[in-house]
Amino acid sequence: MSGTSTPAPAPDILELAALLCSRVCHDLISPVGAIVNGLEVLDDTEKPEDREFALDLIRKSAKTASSRLQFCRLAFGAAGSAGAQIDLGDAQTMARGHLEDGKITITWNLPRLLLPKNKVKLLLNMMVIAQQTIPRGGVLTVDPVGEGDAISFRVTSTGLNARIPQNIADILSASEAGAIDAHAVQPYYTRLLAQDCGWTVKLAAEGDGIVVSAS
Incomplete structure (x- = not known):
């Protein structure tokens, strides 16, 4: 067997x-x-x-x-019709309103751009994943990778006892992900968004932080 x-x-x-x-x-x-x-x-x-x-x-x-x-x-x-673009400034406002809860603070280093909606949706979902790597709170730092229409994202989480949830890493990499349930659907959806953008999402430790990157 x-x-x-x-x-x-x-x-x-x-x-x-x-x-x-x-x-x-x-x-x-x-x-x-x-x-x-x-x-x-x-x-x-x-x-x-x-x-x-x-x-x-x-x-x-x-x-x-x-x-x-x-x-x-x-x-x-849906956030608008097919082919719609979303302002990164609006994404910043939504992210702060939802994720900054007294334990999490956000350092936002992205320029204000209009981007295809699935790129912006991907960014927000990457931030949700990054939040889950610092269960006791900390800082999410959002940086650009590249510029203009080709821009992608890097979210670094730093905080006490930052760690990589292995089930999320497996789902993002499509290796031994197991059954997708309501708890696992968010990282799975993140992977689908990245594929639509022609990217993959990686979750890795880097120094004292955890990095979620799309490229």
Whole structure:
């Protein structure tokens, strides 16, 4: 009997759409649930301090939900018609709104350019992957590789206990990726975006940081 396993089949179009929807729902369920909890407190109490706490929870959670929706629309959604271009300045705004959460800060060194939407979607997904390499927080530094229409990206994450999640590295490299589920669909989608751009995405340790690069 061979010691090698047969790779799991790639998800078909319908399954990929369902998995991406599950991923978006996962990102939104926490802040939306907090809004519901806040509204229930408002319904159940007349104490001024409790009502103020509930209103503050609703405000913060609504802001978080809005930021995540805007980011997901750009990173996973259609974001305009086929052939559309997206301003890197808008991508920066969306990335900061979603990823800068008190633990993560972003150093953005990209010029302001209009780029094909799948390149921008790829960049945002690379940043999500980079965020997962520093679970205790840190800095994401976004740099250009090349310039003009040929520009690609390099995202460096630095932080305490930065590490490479092996399952993500395997999915990006298409080696022993295993079954693609709602937890694995984001790096798989990143790989598909890179292929559409004619690139591959690499995840590697470099000095004290982890680098996600596309070329």
